[in-house]
Amino acid sequence: MIDLSTEFVGLKLKNPLVPSASPLTKHLDNALRLEDAGAAALVMYSLFEEELQAEEAMAERFLMHAGLGHAEADGFLPDHGPFQTGLERYLEQLQTLKTRLEIPVIASLNGVSRSGWVELGQAMEQAGADALELNVYHVAADVSHSGDAVEARYLDLLFELRQVVKLPIVMKLSPYFSSLPHFVRQLEQAGAQGVTLFNRFVQPDIDLETLTVSHALQLSGPDEALLRVRWLSILFGRVKLDLAASGGVHGHEDALKMLLAGAGVVQLASALLQHGPEKLTAVLEGLTAWLTARDYASVRQLVGSMSQKHLRDPAAMERADYVHMINRYEPPRGVWR
Ligand SMILES: Cc1cc2nc3c(=O)[nH]c(=O)nc-3n(C[C@H](O)[C@H](O)[C@H](O)COP(=O)(O)O)c2cc1C
Secondary structure (H helix, E strand, O other), X not given: OOEOOEEEOXXXXXXXXXXOOOHHHHOHHHHHHHHHHOOOXXXXXXXXXXXXXXXXXXXXHHHHHHHOOOHHHHHHOOOOOOOOOHHHHHHXXXXXXXXXXXXXXEEEEEOOOHHHHHHHHHHHHHOOOOEEEEEXXXXXXXXXXXXXXXXXXXXXXXXXXXXXXXXXXEEEEOOOOOOHHHHHHHHHHOOOOEEEEOOOOOOOEEEOOOOEEEOOOOOOOHHHHHHHHHHHHHHEOOEOOEEEEEOOOOOHHHHHHHHHHOOOEEEEOHHHHHHOOHHHXXXXXXXXXXXXHOOOOEOOOOOOOOOOOOOOOHHHHHHHHHHHHHXXXXXXXXOEO
């Protein structure tokens, strides 16, 4: 019997497969189905601070208008009952998931202001989250904003949150940092226990008929896995914090590559959204069969075994591979001489 268990940011997990942040956790039934399918933990959908701000502004406007009528007519105003804020709804869902599921629940936060990150993070801790994933979705589009300033943004909020929250904190990153290993080391020093590599940015498209910009959300494909494999294999053994992979896992082969490269946990979203919870069971079964066929005793034995940990200079190796590949490429015969 293979030991599939793993540990991530101090959480003991029965296997390495974790549904990543997506709308699936908005419904208890879906979360229960994912647990039944074998999920080792869940990352909840993100709570977005600006949505709370917008909701607050709307509620304020509504209350002001309601109060501007004639006093004697107030009795005719409908009773709207207790108003539940977005934060209350999120915390209630977190508590429901915590009560009804046996697996750990990781809350996900996307803040805007410093106080937002800190206060909302604290609220999630108090509501019983097992860990906190910070989804810092930031597109650096300001020409006066340096790379250092972008990194400082992440580090500052992590530092502030670390002062007030005891929970393990996982930073969900984009791949667009000029020196990812250095930045991850800094996150580790600022108190992060894990990083999730990577978030997927929504890519704007241009509609050539209407000449408008569209922002349709596209699900991922397995071709996105290799970007994660590269960075996991470079980071594994060079940083102490835990590594989670997110992006492009559509089958057990993708999950295995992530683990071999160094991920302690493999997250899935698109594949589950497309194919349902059975996909998670299939990936877990495929993983187990692969390990059994090769006489592995545990998943831990696999994690990082194909990383670049023992390479003295991974950058030189990457460059040599690149030059070799480019020079060896032959244009297809019959199309080109
Ligand atoms: C419909 C949808 C909703 C998502 N919502 C969130 C979210 O709320 N917070 C977050 O950090 N990531 C969110 N993501 C990103 C996923 O968690 C994941 O990182 C990304 O899709 C890459 O994994 P995949 O290739 O398995 O889909 C969402 C992705 C999708 C497709």
